[in-house]
Each structure stands twice: as C-alpha cells, then as structure tokens.
Amino acid sequence: MKESIFRFLVTQVIQVTVGKYSRGNLKPFNQRRCFMKGRGIWMGVLVLSLVCILALPCFAQRGVTKDTIKLGLILVKTGPVAALGLPNGNGMVDYLQYLNDTAGGVAGRKIEVIWEDDSFEAPKSVAALKKLITRDNVLTVITTGGSQQTMANLENINQYKLPNIPNALMKEFYDPFQPYIFAMGATYEAQFECIVDYIFNDLKEKNPRIGVVYEKKEYGIKGMEAVKKRAKAYGVDLISELALPTGAVDASSQVIALMNDKVDYVVTCLLLPPTITFVKSAEQYKYRPKHIFGFNWATDDMIVKACGEAAKNYIGVNFVGAWWDESPGIKLTRQIAQKYNRADISLTSLYINGIGVSWLFGEAFKRAGKDLTPDSLKAALETLKDYNTGGVLPPITYTSKSHEPPEMVKFFKADIANKRLVAISDWRKPKEMK
Numbered sequence: 001m002k003e004s005i006f007r008f009l010v011t012q013v014i015q016v017t018v019g020k021y022s023r024g025n026l027k028p029f030n031q032r033r034c035f036m037k038g039r040g041i042w043m044g045v046l047v048l049s050l051v052c053i054l055a056l057p058c059f060a061q062r063g064v065t066k067d068t069i070k071l072g073l074i075l076v077k078t079g080p081v082a083a084l085g086l087p088n089g090n091g092m093v094d095y096l097q098y099l100n101d102t103a104g105g106v107a108g109r110k111i112e113v114i115w116e117d118d119s120f121e122a123p124k125s126v127a128a129l130k131k132l133i134t135r136d137n138v139l140t141v142i143t144t145g146g147s148q149q150t151m152a153n154l155e156n157i158n159q160y161k162l163p164n165i166p167n168a169l170m171k172e173f174y175d176p177f178q179p180y181i182f183a184m185g186a187t188y189e190a191q192f193e194c195i196v197d198y199i200f201n202d203l204k205e206k207n208p209r210i211g212v213v214y215e216k217k218e219y220g221i222k223g224m225e226a227v228k229k230r231a232k233a234y235g236v237d238l239i240s241e242l243a244l245p246t247g248a249v250d251a252s253s254q255v256i257a258l259m260n261d262k263v264d265y266v267v268t269c270l271l272l273p274p275t276i277t278f279v280k281s282a283e284q285y286k287y288r289p290k291h292i293f294g295f296n297w298a299t300d301d302m303i304v305k306a307c308g309e310a311a312k313n314y315i316g317v318n319f320v321g322a323w324w325d326e327s328p329g330i331k332l333t334r335q336i337a338q339k340y341n342r343a344d345i346s347l348t349s350l351y352i353n354g355i356g357v358s359w360l361f362g363e364a365f366k367r368a369g370k371d372l373t374p375d376s377l378k379a380a381l382e383t384l385k386d387y388n389t390g391g392v393l394p395p396i397t398y399t400s401k402s403h404e405p406p407e408m409v410k411f412f413k414a415d416i417a418n419k420r421l422v423a424i425s426d427w428r429k430p431k432e433m434k
Contacts, residue, residue, distance in 0.1 A: 063139025064372050069109045069365065071096070072132035072141035074125050074149065075167065077117035084271075084297075085145075087347045088167065089115055091333075091354020092142060094340045099362050101339075106365040107372070114138060118145055125149035126156070133160050140374060142361055143167050147218055150181070157181065161374035163364075163381055165357045169296075170218070174404045182381055182398055183405040184357065185319040188219050189226040190407040191295045192267065193430035194317055196230035198411060199265055201431065203291075211240030211263035213254050213278055215270050223269030223295060233433050239263050244274050251281035264290045272298045272347070276306045283310035291315050299412055300349040301420045312416055315424075317409040320356060320393060322421050323348035327391025329359075356393045363387065394427040 063070040073092060076085030096111045105111050114136050116128035125145050132138045133156070140162045144153045147168035157164050157180050165184050166173055169191075174183045186194075199205050212227050214220035220243075228238050240261045242254045255278070258266060266282075266289050268275050275298040282292070292314050294303070299316025301323055307314070321330045333355045337345060345351050360381065365372065367380035379400075386395040394408035407429050412421040 062374065063137055064109070067109055069106065069111045069372065070136065070138045071111065071113050071361075072129070072136065072138040073113055073115045074118050074128045074132070074141060074144045075115065076120040076145065077115070079119045081120045083346055084350060085117075085120070087345050088350040088354045090340075090342060090345075091351040091356075092358045093354075094336050094342065095355045095358035095362065097340065098336050106362065107370050109372075111365075113142075118149060120146065120149075122148045122152040126152050129153050129156055129162075133162075139372070140164065140377060143357060154178070154181075161378070163361075163374065163378045165360065167353075169405075170222075174402070177401065178403065180378060182360070182403045184360070184393065184396070185296065185353075185405055186317075186407045186409050187405065188222040188269075188295065190430050191317050191319075191409055192223045192226040192269070193230045194409050194411075194428060195267055195293045195295075196227055196234065197431045198293075198315075199291075200234050202425075205265075207236060208265050209239045209261070209263050210236065210265045210267060211242065211258050211261060212238060213242050213244050213251070213258075213266060213268050213270065215246050215274060216243050217246065219271075219295075219297070220269040223267075227267050227269070230430075244270060244278060246271065246274060248274050248277050251278040252285070254278065255281045255285050255287050258289070259285065259287050265293070266291075267293045268298065269295065270298055272300060272302060276303060279303065279307045279310050279314060283307070288313065293317075296320075296349070296409070299421065300347050302347055304414045304416065304421060305419050308419075309416055311414040314414050316412050316421065318349055318412065319405070319409050320349055320352040321391040321410070322412055322423055323352065324418075324420050325391055325423060329355075329390025329392035332390065333392060352392060356389060359389050359392060360384070360387075360396065 073089060075089040076082055093113050096113055099105060100110050114132060116132060118125035118128050129141055129144060132141055141164060143165055144150045145167055147170050150166040150168055161180060163180050163182060165182050169185050169187050171187050173181045199208050210231055212224045214224040224241060231238055240258055240263055242257055244251055244254055268278060275294050279292060294316040296318040299318040303314060304311050321327055333352055364377055364380040367383055368376040382398050382400045385397050388395055394406045396406060408427040410423050410427055411425040413424050415422045
C-alpha cells in the first residue's frame with residue numbers, strides 16, 4: 001500500500017516538473033507566472049507527502065531492525081540506593097542476554113539494552129527517557145524506576161507509547177487505567193492486608209496486640225494505613241504507630257515503646273536497611289515479639305545473613321519466589337546468574353524481580369513476532385492469561401481493559417542455619433472481607 005502511494009506521488013512530481021509543461025505548451029507570461037505559482041504549491045504538497053510517507057516506516061519500526069530490538073532501561077546504578085537498582089537491573093539485562101545466547105534473540109532479532117542511571121531522582125529519569133527515545137530510538141523503556149520516577153514520566157510514556165513495567169507498587173499505575181503501564185507486583189495495600197489476614201487466620205489470633213513501625217515515605221504510609229484499616233475490619237485497633245527514619249542506625253526508642261505497649265506482633269513498613277536496624281535493636285533489648293513482619297522490599301535472604309539468630313521470628317511477604325526454591329523458574333534464574341557470573345548477588349529477591357520483568361517482555365516479543373511495534377508489543381502483553389513463569393512470579397493476566405497485577409504474595413520465614421528465607425505458603429490474595 002505504502003509502495004503504491006509512493007510510486008503515484010513520484011509520478012505526479014515528474015509530470016508536474018517536465019511532463020505537461022514543454023515548450024509547445026507555453027502560455028503568455030502573465031498566465032505562466034500564475035501557472036508557475038500554482039505549480040510551486042502543487043510541488044510543495046507532493047514533496048511534503050513524500051516526506052510523510054517515507055517517515056511512516058521509521059515511526060512504526062522504532063527501535064526494531066531486521067536483526068535487532070533496541071530497549072531502554074532506567075534504574076539507579078550509583079549513589080546511596082545503588083544496592084537496590086543493580087541486582088534488579090542485572091536480572092533484567094541477564095534474562096534478555098540469555099535469550100540472545102540460547103535462542104538467537106526473538107524472531108531472529110538480538111536484543112540490545114541501553115541502561116541509563118537516574119540516581120533514583122525523578123528529573124534525571126525524565127531526562128534519561130527523552131534521551132532514550134529521541135537519541136537512541138529505542139522500541140520501549142522496560143522500566144522507569146520507582147514510584148516518583150514513573151509518575152514523572154507518565155506523560156511521556158503515553159505520548160511515545162512505551163509499554164512499561166514500573167519498579168513500583170502503587171494502585172495509581174493501573175487505577176484509573178493507564179494504557180502503557182503494566183503493573184506486576186502486589187500493591188503495598190494488598191501485601192499488608194495479607195499479613196493481617198495471616199495473623200488472624202493462620203496464627204488463629206483473636207485479639208492480637210499489633211504495632212506498626214513505618215517510614216514516612218509513600219510505601220510506609222500506605223502500608224501503615226493498610227494495616228490499621230485491615231485490623232479494624234477484624235475488630236482490632238493498632239496498639240502502636242511508630243515512625244523510623246529511612247537512614248536510622250538505631251531503633252532503641254521504637255523498640256522500648258513497643259515493649260512498654262506489650263506489642264506481640266510488629267508489622268514493619270520499612271525498606272531492608274531500616275528493617276535490619278529494627279531487628280538488631282529488638283535483639284539488643286531482648287525484645288522478642290511472637291513475630292516481626294515485613295513486605296517485599298525487606299523480604300530477602302539478606303535479612304537472615306545480616307541479623308542471624310535475631311531474625312528467627314521474622315516473616316516476610318513477596319510477590320517473587322525465593323532464591324532457593326526448587327520451582328522451574330527459580331532454578332532457571334540461578335542458572336542464568338551463574339552463566340553471567342553473578343555469584344555474589346547481594347539482594348537475590350531483586351535479581352529475581354528483574355528476571356520476571358524481562359521474562360514477561362520476552363514472551364510478549366515472541367507473541368508479537370516479526371511485526372514488532374510499540375502497539376503490537378502492548379497488544380501482545382494484553383494476551384497474557386494466567387501466564388506461568390515457573391514460580392518467579394504468580395500467574396499473570398493482562399487484557400486490553402486491565403493491567404492490574406495479580407495481587408498475590410507468598411510468605412517466607414527465616415532458616416537461620418542456612419542463612420536464607422524459605423517459603424511457608426503458596427501464592428495467596430487478601431481474604432475477601434464481608
């Protein structure tokens with residue numbers, strides 16, 4: 001179709017230029033001057049049309065050639081939180097490289113990833129995305145980092161049609177519906193609802209004394225509110241609500257307050273470093289509640305390695321499998337890590353998370369086939385139905401009307417002897433409350 005239009009326009013340019021206006025057809029000068037002006041306008045229209053036709057394939061095939069797929073990745077690599085971004089990004093890159101090395105890429109195309117460091121700052125993330133699109137001409141940016149970075153990029157994600165799996169867990173990414181955002185992990189609210197459900201239903205507590213220690217960040221505040229609301233649904237008020245600064249190296253005051261309030265279940269809405277600080281401080285004061293709970297960003301083997309015996313009552317939830325699971329997907333994850341010399345992964349849960357992100361994109365590339373464009377990639381992701389990653393993630397379903405995450409987690413407890421977390425449940429959702 002485009003070729004026939006192109007041939008027609010070329011023919012018209014030739015006719016306008018030389019075909020109709022030979023010497024035998026010359027007219028009086030005043031008529032020729034008007035005629036020349038008309039011919040100039042017509043020529044301009046034709047040339048502009050040619051430019052547009054030639055530009056169409058470039059837009060449709062952005063980031064894709066006959067033998068390559070070029071992708072962008074925006075994730076922190078340097079600075080105070082680099083320890084979070086590096087294993088996550090390495091997981092994404094390694095899985096795509098694994099597809100290159102074992103299957104020749106996808107549909108005969110090798111996958112190239114350009115990783116931009118945003119230092120965990122929203123303005124840098126926005127600048128990185130514009131660079132990836134306008135200068136590097138990538139097909140899409142598979143993730144744009146955390147909540148603030150992704151929200152700052154939302155307008156550009158929609159404008160440039162960038163199917164994207166954010167490294168963040170906010171309901172705002174899928175409600176209201178965002179056409180190019182595909183949420184992958186259980187939201188903060190769902191994770192903490194599952195924790196409260198566990199206290200009442202698995203541990204059979206009737207009137208538990210629950211306290212919350214949280215960071216004054218989006219995830220911490222959302223988590224604390226979710227615990228409060230869920231406990232209230234079971235007829236229980238929180239005993240304590242205590243803030244702990246993100247960079248805290250001591251949690252003595254929080255621990256003493258919980259001890260004075262006789263709290264027997266502590267729910268932490270903290271990232272991994274302050275969670276480690278809290279668990280160590282609790283051990284220092286010989287404060288041993290029945291359980292200390294944490295959410296996905298603090299559910300990693302590192303908490304057992306860092307805290308040792310102090311972590312024996314720790315239970316965490318996560319929307320990815322554990323490093324030492326024997327499920328097919330986690331076995332493959334360990335093989336990929338070994339293949340690419342990731343022997344010393346500090347935070348294995350984040351590496352697994354990264355594998356999961358690229359696994360979903362790899363499957364979507366296969367389903368889109370040769371005709372790979374931003375729109376066909378989006379449509380391919382929307383065909384995933386109960387898609388199984390072999391235990392890396394819970395079953396994933398997206399449609400053209402919903403990009404919600406599965407809202408499922410597993411529970412993990414500390415195996416002190418082997419310095420790891422082990423699963424104590426299958427995938428589960430928050431209980432439906434009447």
